[in-house]
Amino acid sequence: MTTTATASARELQRPKPSLVPAGLLQFLTWALVAVAVIGPFLPMLYASVRDRPLYEHGGVFSLKGYGDLLHDHAFWVAAWHTLQYAVGTTVVAALGGAAVAILVARTDLPGRAILGRAILLPLLLPALGIVLGWIVVWGPGGYLTLEADRIHVPTLSINTIPGMVLIEAARLLPVAYLTCEAALARADSSLEDAARSAGAGPLRVLRSVTIPMLRPALLNSATLIFTLAIASLGIPLLLGSQRGINMISTYLYLNWTNGANPDPPLVSAGAVVLLGIATTLLVLRNRLLGAEQRFVSIGGKAGRTALVSLRAFRWPLAVAILLYLVFSTLIPVLGLAAMSLVVVLTPLVAPWKLFTWEHWHALAHDGVFRNSIEHSLMISVVGAILTTIVVALATLVAHRSRFPARRTLPFLMLYPRATPGLIIGIGFFWAYLLTGAFGDYMRTSIWGIMLAFCVRDLPFAYVVMYPTLARIGEELDRAARSVGAGWWTTSRKIVLPLLRPAVFASFILMFVELLNDYDPALFLVKPGTEVIGTTMLDQFLQGMVGPVAALALVQVAATVIVLAIGTAVFKTRVTGGHDA
Amino acid sequence: MPEIHVERLVKQFGGQRALDEVEFRVDDGELFTLLGPSGCGKSTTLMCVAGLQRPEGGRIVVGGETFFDPGRRVNVPAERRNLGIVFQSYAVWPHMTVAENLAFPLKLRKLRRQERRARIEEVLALVEMTTYADRYPHQLSGGQQQRVALARALVYSPNVLLLDEPFSNLDAKLRERARLWVKDLQRTLGITTIFVTHDQDEALSMSNRVLVMNFGEVLQIGTPEEIYRNPADRFVAEFVGRVNLIPGTVAAVESGRIVVDVDGAGRRLTVDAPDGRTRDSSVVVAVRPEVVTLLPEGSSELNGTNTWDANVHAVSFLGDHYEYALEAGPLSLTVQSLRRLEGPRLKVHIPPDGCTLVG
Numbered sequence: 012m013t014t015t016a017t018a019s020a021r022e023l024q025r026p027k028p029s030l031v032p033a034g035l036l037q038f039l040t041w042a043l044v045a046v047a048v049i050g051p052f053l054p055m056l057y058a059s060v061r062d063r064p065l066y067e068h069g070g071v072f073s074l075k076g077y078g079d080l081l082h083d084h085a086f087w088v089a090a091w092h093t094l095q096y097a098v099g100t101t102v103v104a105a106l107g108g109a110a111v112a113i114l115v116a117r118t119d120l121p122g123r124a125i126l127g128r129a130i131l132l133p134l135l136l137p138a139l140g141i142v143l144g145w146i147v148v149w150g151p152g153g154y155l156t157l158e159a160d161r162i163h164v165p166t167l168s169i170n171t172i173p174g175m176v177l178i179e180a181a182r183l184l185p186v187a188y189l190t191c192e193a194a195l196a197r198a199d200s201s202l203e204d205a206a207r208s209a210g211a212g213p214l215r216v217l218r219s220v221t222i223p224m225l226r227p228a229l230l231n232s233a234t235l236i237f238t239l240a241i242a243s244l245g246i247p248l249l250l251g252s253q254r255g256i257n258m259i260s261t262y263l264y265l266n267w268t269n270g271a272n273p274d275p276p277l278v279s280a281g282a283v284v285l286l287g288i289a290t291t292l293l294v295l296r297n298r299l300l301g302a303e304q305r306f307v308s309i310g311g312k313a314g315r316t317a318l319v320s321l322r323a324f325r326w327p328l329a330v331a332i333l334l335y336l337v338f339s340t341l342i343p344v345l346g347l348a349a350m351s352l353v354v355v356l357t358p359l360v361a362p363w364k365l366f367t368w369e370h371w372h373a374l375a376h377d378g379v380f381r382n383s384i385e386h387s388l389m390i391s392v393v394g395a396i397l398t399t400i401v402v403a404l405a406t407l408v409a410h411r412s413r414f415p416a417r418r419t420l421p422f423l424m425l426y427p428r429a430t431p432g433l434i435i436g437i438g439f440f441w442a443y444l445l446t447g448a449f450g451d452y453m454r455t456s457i458w459g460i461m462l463a464f465c466v467r468d469l470p471f472a473y474v475v476m477y478p479t480l481a482r483i484g485e486e487l488d489r490a491a492r493s494v495g496a497g498w499w500t501t502s503r504k505i506v507l508p509l510l511r512p513a514v515f516a517s518f519i520l521m522f523v524e525l526l527n528d529y530d531p532a533l534f535l536v537k538p539g540t541e542v543i544g545t546t547m548l549d550q551f552l553q554g555m556v557g558p559v560a561a562l563a564l565v566q567v568a569a570t571v572i573v574l575a576i577g578t579a580v581f582k583t584r585v586t587g588g589h590d591a
Numbered sequence: 592m593p594e595i596h597v598e599r600l601v602k603q604f605g606g607q608r609a610l611d612e613v614e615f616r617v618d619d620g621e622l623f624t625l626l627g628p629s630g631c632g633k634s635t636t637l638m639c640v641a642g643l644q645r646p647e648g649g650r651i652v653v654g655g656e657t658f659f660d661p662g663r664r665v666n667v668p669a670e671r672r673n674l675g676i677v678f679q680s681y682a683v684w685p686h687m688t689v690a691e692n693l694a695f696p697l698k699l700r701k702l703r704r705q706e707r708r709a710r711i712e713e714v715l716a717l718v719e720m721t722t723y724a725d726r727y728p729h730q731l732s733g734g735q736q737q738r739v740a741l742a743r744a745l746v747y748s749p750n751v752l753l754l755d756e757p758f759s760n761l762d763a764k765l766r767e768r769a770r771l772w773v774k775d776l777q778r779t780l781g782i783t784t785i786f787v788t789h790d791q792d793e794a795l796s797m798s799n800r801v802l803v804m805n806f807g808e809v810l811q812i813g814t815p816e817e818i819y820r821n822p823a824d825r826f827v828a829e830f831v832g833r834v835n836l837i838p839g840t841v842a843a844v845e846s847g848r849i850v851v852d853v854d855g856a857g858r859r860l861t862v863d864a865p866d867g868r869t870r871d872s873s874v875v876v877a878v879r880p881e882v883v884t885l886l887p888e889g890s891s892e893l894n895g896t897n898t899w900d901a902n903v904h905a906v907s908f909l910g911d912h913y914e915y916a917l918e919a920g921p922l923s924l925t926v927q928s929l930r931r932l933e934g935p936r937l938k939v940h941i942p943p944d945g946c947t948l949v950g
Contacts, residue, residue: 023697023700023702023747023748024700024701025671025673025700026670026671026699026700026701028670028671484680484682486678486679486680486682487682487684487685489641489643489669489676489678489682490676490678490682490683490684490740490743491684491695492642492643492668492669492670493641493643493669493670493672493674493675493676493744493753494670494675494695494696494699494743494744494747495670495671495673495696495699495700495747496670496695496696496699497668497670500699504695505684508686509684509685509686
């Protein structure tokens with residue numbers, strides 16, 4: 012301790028403040044997010060109270076759109092269908108997800124670690140492609156349907172509401188699983204241990220302690236599943252509308268695209284109504300759980316001994332979950348694969364007699380298919396990078412700054428999650444129409460679709476980043492401030508480097524979501540700006556089943572490869588976020 | 592090295608007053624401690640000085656430079672205050688090596704590589720961590736991380752050092768060593784330091800002066816001896832060290848002394864006290880367990896003033912002393928004794944100058 016402070020005795024020059032004031036940067040980030048999220052809804056609201064489409068001159072204020080909507084019998088039929096569909100989906104998916112979560116987290120189910128991860132696949136695979144796969148195998152002329160007919164086994168038609176409910180629920184079941192599994196992993200297991208030591212048997216503990224503890228998580232995920240089911244467009248359009256069963260989403264979509272007699276004010280009014288419902292549900296969820304507490308990263312306590320021994324049911328239950336995975340992912344994907352390689356997929360003729368490369372050939376050479384793959388890849392790469400950057404900044408502003416409006420950011424960034432994709436599509440359509448040269452450019456290029464996709468999927472990026480940020484102690488930033496770093500330097504040198512794993516995870520997840528997104532684009536797409544999703548839907552409805560199957564397979568393969576790379580390279584779970 | 596002036600600092604948290612006109616002055620080169628229970632506002636005060644929290648009112652001046660004065664619309668941001676802070680969690684950046692952690696503040700100050708290296712070496716030598724320059728924080732123990740945090744807070748020669756409960760994450764043995772070591776270092780560098788702790792031992796052993804606070808209010812400022820021997824009030828007496836509180840009524844007032852009728856005990860206690868108490872007013876007398884003398888029953892030493900008989904309720908052996916739980920009538924007394932005294936009854940003597948009025 013005899014060291015005399017020689018060099019350090021000299022007073023140093025103090026650090027200079029940075030050129031760009033932190034406040035300006037924070038404001039710009041906030042403004043960008045606010046405009047992108049709120050922006051598209053205002054023109055839609057405006058469009059809904061005009062007597063004619065905004066692109067026609069001489070419109071005046073009118074509630075005619077709402078009047079027409081509420082007096083249209085078809086709307087009420089669609090609303091009734093939507094309610095049945097959403098309630099059915101919610102019940103099946105929420106209970107199923109909770110059951111799987113309990114089995115994985117609290118029993119000696121064989122292979123529960125692997126099952127617990129694989130169960131997320133239905134959620135991550137491209138929804139539209141999987142539906143097409145279902146149609147190929149289980150549609151009216153599908154392979155399994157014909158096979159079942161041949162041996163006289165009655166099947167449930169997927170062109171009915173219960174059939175659609177099963178398919179939608181199979182896709183959304185992991186949402187409930189994620190939420191419930193996280194709740195179970197967080198729950199203090201000593202609560203259950205205490206019940207056991209008080210003399211309760213395992214099943215009794217499950218019934219009296221574990222399941223009641225799950226109630227908030229169940230309610231939370233049920234609300235989210237309900238919202239997502241209301242917003243669903245692909246399944247009702249491909250399965251329901253073909254048989255005249257319309258939901259609100261398809262009712263609006265068909266009214267919009269009805270070439271002979273489109274009715275933009277009515278569709279806008281309907282979109283506003285739907286948005287109102289979704290927003291109410293979101294606010295309800297926030298009330299229930301608090302805006303930011305409702306997503307958690309899944310860690311789980313490793314090595315916790317199973318609470319319940321399933322005994323004889325171990326294998327049957329594991330097989331049941333496996334069957335769910337087989338039906339929800341493997342069979343549709345196999346169906347797509349088979350379809351893409353035969354002239355007609357039928358059990359009546361041996362498939363090798365119908366073998367053909369024609370569909371893949373079309374995929375490789377037909378301009379529309381090639382363009383949509385290129386566009387989708389560009390949108391996914393560029394969009395994932397941009398969204399990740401913006402959301403990383405916005406998350407920092409929201410949680411690590413003194414910016415006055417920072418508390419609005421978490422809500423802004425979660426809001427699109429509650430917004431049906433078709434509403435985002437309609438919103439951006441009007442927004443581009445009203446913003447002059449910028450809008451014209453966006454309308455005629457793929458970047459307009461990219462922006463809509465990015466806004467719709469940005470909640471995933473936020474939900475992946477926020478929990479990681481919350482784990483980075485605030486004293487680390489404070490220490491940087493105290494040694495002389497401003498907000499931006501602190502963010503760049505301290506917080507963002509520590510956030511890196513989450514930034515990568517967010518990029519991977521955004522890439523996958525952007526690649527597979529389609530419904531906002533249905534309202535924005537033009538010849539020359541196709542993406543994979545819009546092309547699949549369009550071509551499928553025109554009867555080009557084979558090439559569409561090949562295209563869907565490409566999408567599935569790209570998704571699986573990117574997720575695998577993401578998981579392997581960055582050692583991060585990129586599956587989170589869907590429980591937000 | 593500059594002085595620190597904190598004047599009438601006020602801070603609210605959601606309508607709750609966290610700091611209530613906190614006021615103190617830290618002299619040049621002094622180690623000044625803010626002591627209080629958790630939630631008392633001591634860390635808030637420190638963070639206001641650091642600029643990491645913004646008070647609603649008051650003034651903060653360090654070395655003649657006004658850091659905060661809402662009247663003059665002055666609020667120097669944290670990064671421009673040039674203070675060194677050691678945080679409770681150490682906050683050593685986990686993605687940087689020890690040397691990189693230390694280099695960061697120097698890079699912000701645009702030092703050349705050569706000069707940076709010289710300074711880093713010097714400071715690492717000061718905290719005896721030279722061989723760890725290339726390690727990452729997760730390869731260091733808690734005590735070593737703390738040294739790195741301290742080195743980082745000193746490497747750019749800040750005007751003032753702020754220590755926010757720096758020892759609370761160390762285990763008991765290490766804590767004692769770290770205490771001595773930091774105190775030595777502070778004295779060697781002569782750097783003006785504010786130290787925040789809830790641990791009275793740390794406060795007493797390290798500080799030049801101690802400020803005791805509770806519920807955002809300053810209760811007493813003084814040297815460790817003053818705080819311990821003459822606590823300003825009951826809270827300070829109880830918080831700093833252990834104490835017997837004896838409630839009573841003033842029976843007589845003499846010059847420099849008062850006689851107290853101990854409530855319900857039928858005993859009288861003579862207390863050295865400044866004037867200003869009136870007859871029949873109620874008082875609380877604070878007596879430290881170690882100032883009381885214990886004698887065998889029937890001993891004739893120290894008869895007379897403040898010598899009572901008491902029943903032994905329990906004896907605990909604490910290594911370097913015994914602790915007696917005694918009962919004198921309705922009154923419970925805790926008394927320390929170096930000797931073990933046998934018997935169900937003992938004699939206690941409370942010296943008048945070992946008593947303080949705290950209420």
